[in-house]
Amino acid sequence: METFLALAIPGLFTGAAYAIAASGLVLTYTTTRVFNIAHGAFGMVLSFVFWDLSVRQGWDPLLALVVVILVIAPLIGFVVQRLITRGLGNAPVSVSLVVTVGMFVGLVGLAQQRWPEDRVEVDAPRFVEPFWLTFADGDGVPGWQIGGTTITGHQLITILASIAVAAALYLLLTRTRIGTAMRASVDNPDLLRLFGGKPDDAAALAWMIGMSLAALTGILMVSVVGLSYVDLTLLVVNAYAAALVGRLKSLPMTFVGAMVIGVVEALVAGYSVDNELLATIKPAVVPLVLFVVIVAMPQAQLRIGQVKGMVSAPVPTVPRMGVSAGAVLLVTAMVVATGSEVTLLRLGTAATFAIVMLSLVLLTGYGGHVSLAQLTFAGVGALAYAKLGEPNLLGLGVAVLVAAAVGALVALPVLRLTGLYLALATLAFAVVMEKIVFKNDTIGFGTGGAVEAQRLSILGYRFESTGSYVFVMVALFLLVGVAVLLVRRGVVGRMLIAMRDSPAACGTLGLDLRWFRVGLFAASAGIAGLAGALLAGLRGVIGDTDFVFFNSLPLLLLAVVFGITSVTGATLGGIGLMLLPVLQAESVGGVPLGGVMFMVIGLGAVLAGRDPNGLSSYLFRGGRWVEQRLRTRLSASLPQLPPAGADDVHEDAEEPVAAPARVEVGPGVPARG
Template sequence: MTSFLAFTFFGLFSGAAYAIAASGLVLTYTTTRVFNIAHGALGMVLSFVFWDFSVRQGMPLWLALFLVLFVVAPAVGWFIQRFVTRGLGEGPVSVSLVVTVGLLVGCIGLATQIWPPEPRSIQPFFPGVNIEMFGIFVTAHQLITIALSGVVAVGLYVLLNRTRIGTAMRASVDNPELLKLFGGKPEQVAALSWAIGTSLAALAGVLLVSTVGLDYYALTLLVVNAYAAAMLGKLKSLPMTFLGAMVLGLTTSYASGYLPTEGVLNSVRNVVPALFLFVVIVAMPQAQLRIGQVKGIVSAPQPSLFKALGWGGALLLGVAFLATAMGESKLLLLGTAATYAMVMLSLVLLTGYGGHVSLAQFTFAGVGALAYVKLDQPNLVGLLLSALIAAGVGALVALPVIRLTGLYLALSTLAFGVIMEKMIFQADFAFGFNGTLDAQRLSVLGVSIDSSAAYVWVMSLFFVLMGLFLLWLRRGTLGRMLIALRDSPAACGTLGLDARWFRVGLFGLSAGMAGLAGALYAGLRGSVGAAEFQFFNSLPLLLLAVVFGVTSVTGAALGGIGLMLLPVFQSSSPSMAGLIFAVIGFGAVALGRDPNGLANQVFKLGRLLDRRFGSSIRARIPVLPAPGEAQRRVREEAEANAGAAPSLAGVGLHADPADDQYSDGSHDIPLRSDPRQEVPADAAPRG
């Protein structure tokens, strides 16, 4: 009984902290329609600020807490709303998700750059003060956390439902233009919401940091718990959000205390929040079609088939040339870039064409790699089966949430990625006790591709084939349906188009492409492990796909190279590793509204150069006549000259296609296009 009470109080403490974080998340979403994926990352950064003020700067604890909660956090929230998320609620959900994911990655990079990794700790409030209740000791810090969660819940409920500013907050979402007519200021209301929400994220981080520790990723990913609690409240009900947080905290505490420490159930202890999130999403009611004006994304221009084949051939020639001049380590990097590029092609289909966001695309690549190794068929059949298994898993992920769209689909992939990493990839039956498995190189028609140079070229060939497939798909009927469903699902619904099974097929095909890339990657490396397919790796993958252009094959190729170079730059300049990460994250924030990315700028530069220098260059290139063209021109010229020199026929002259002249063996007679032109005397017929 004593242990049960101890786990209960610890669960209430954890749930109270989750409730505070989830309340801030619900507040920002309710008032601005922007789901802040970076909510936990903001709490993490502000927890480091609190440590810096209280420990490194030596400020009194109460002063450091006041500055963080009432000065720094509100300023950060105002800045984010003013310069990052302003107007995102009116656009596609995929854009707001990408921008906030970029903010998350940028915050982690910024924290690691300002506060490099080293042991740090923060003491709880009133350390050493314990209160005995029902035979167990409860710390003052835990009681303060539980009390603050109740104060926050009641305060936010009163703010939103009983005050004029709360009414303005809700009205700023429903109809901001009407709010302006009544003298309201929607932008100021939204900024106030983000200031309060960021302060609540900071408070949750400060309350949890004494238990979790100052860890960049642990504090950031704890927000998954807040997502689950917020989803139970349907992102609008604060009482249900508070209840969901408490239930989640208790469930997590009981699971850690009573589940066995061995076997499959041991891994369940680490994924309770993700399972809770997935179950809540599956139980969500049917999502309503979003109506309003169509805000389509202007996609990158589609090249013609001739251009696509030409650029694909040029890429294969370039890879063949580079592969012959590279060492083994450089070839592995080049093959890794091809893997990343193929996974990004799956995002081009899913996000660029379909408008859906996957936060676990690298997990599908891991499924393909694991299937390739377990099947033990290093040939085209095994490669195809691996892709089909990954496609089936992707369809299964989308199937439970077939009634939902946008945000819920993205969060379901997030929960899936966490579950796969903790329960499957880290289990002994997956990648073994050591966490790695050996893989064999691919063989084609019985011929094993043992050379790394040849294998990298084959991977590039698969990238080209996948790119051509996407371009073919985009030009066809399915491609037009994808774009229509992305830009206006409501309009497609009124036309009778059922997008639910179409969405499942899209997720399956995208996952299959990622699984194919993972299988090829396993053959390239010779051994693969669970660490290479961590859930968090999918976030920079998504961001670089957006930065370089998630709507084009060119963007995927450039993004694959960029993601491959990221660890190279970080290892060459360890002191700048966090800064590079921050640049990628905040770069995605800047370019998130333009999914065509840097590839679109390359296209614009190419068109500019073509207008400036293209005509002069083409004029200098000799054009070879088509087969039979010279003979046709000879006949036409001869018929035109028939009126001026009718006796030319039958005198033994022959056509010389090389210079388009008649010759009788002794004289060269230029062709005449004007029959009135005089024929020279020495060209008169003889006899």
């Protein structure tokens, strides 16, 4: 019992910190319907700011604390609400979530640029001291003895802060008019306006408070976790879990959830010393809890009167697909013939990312579901391919099937859920895979972190050279791309779009949405698995660092920014994601290219809020514009052309938009010559 308490009590203090973060998350979500994936990333950046002010600039820590929490954080919250997340609450989850993923990626990038890890500063040690170190009991021992454990001043401050936050939020939400208005705007913002209230102000206040709480959590945790971009950011997963215990609406339940999570985490850590099972799950206790909580969520009823049709990217005709695919192959062949080994490896990486993005085109672009675990599925495919040791089409096929099966397994328990919950479930799954399964010696990459894989041979021919192998990868990418487009044009594609537009109508027409969704998830995971298997063959040695969950976020983001509804978007996105780390290291005329790239992505994410077809849609628009100009010029120069020709065409052309252009150019060109 004594050890139990000794182990459990410290958990209460981390739980208190999670509670502060989670209540900020719940507040912004309930008031504005935007789930801020970047909540932890904001906390991370703001604790770096605190460190910068207090350690590097030498400010008084208390002053720095006040400035960060009461000035900088609310200011950022206000700006974010006004410029980025305003009006996003009514958007589909695939849009609103991606915008916050955009902020997430941007913030991590910003922190890495602004406070690079490798910069050594003599005057500024890279850590933050705990608060109230001088606190000591009568014997001069720092801290207090309670239940066989020592409580530090910092821990005391943490728990007091969480109590203060809880009390303040309670008073704000129930005792003040603006607080009541915040809750009212959850119910019905339009009605609030008729009352004379301003939902926009309530939203801004919620974001300001949320940001302050993110900062407070970050600063309280930074002395425990250390100044780490990733670890500080990922603390938020614990907050997600706590927030979901409160069903994203109940603050008291959120606090309870946070405390329980803190204690469970501490107990597992304590008892794992002599328990193998606990030792295994220790690194992923919280994501496991998160997954379980999501699975236990009640089923949402089919909603009626939701978002209607979206503008989709044009689906090319078969000849067009052929021409584009040919062009890509030609360029690849040229690169293969002339490029260096490094270039070839980069091209192979781009192809990998592009194939993973194709899996997102299917899942998110057509199906409207968000997955934050696509790289994890790729990792599963890579593992299966490497472990099987069959570097041929059979082995590749098995790898795809294994990844698909895992995808189906993730979707099964949560197939009742949609949108945000599904996305968070994939996130929890990804973290669990990364921390437990991928580390496993038997089924994972092992403690060494890497396994070997061989290059693919097809029908007995082994693509041993990097050039030929990359060519095969690009060819497979094109094959999958064409397959995805054919699916879109066919019966399943229509059903996917129909399901995205109106699940209720699909249900009443007789479609079993749940199984369809599982199939979709499996197919998407399978495609990602293919990418992973191919990457394994390309690298020869593949490890868990190639599939870290963290990188699924920029992957999703770039897929959306470049256009998640089109194969063109996936192509560009794959190249973009591959170039990201390459450019980050380089600069032109003193301007770091990585920064430019992040700006492009940020802009793209904001634009994606308006046009879900991403940057490639501007490409399409440009193409159509040129086509139209060409057409009008041609027809103007050929007034004598008999209209009969145009009639012929309509009969066999499936795409009325594209077909006339093709035909008028045909007879037009020789006539001009």
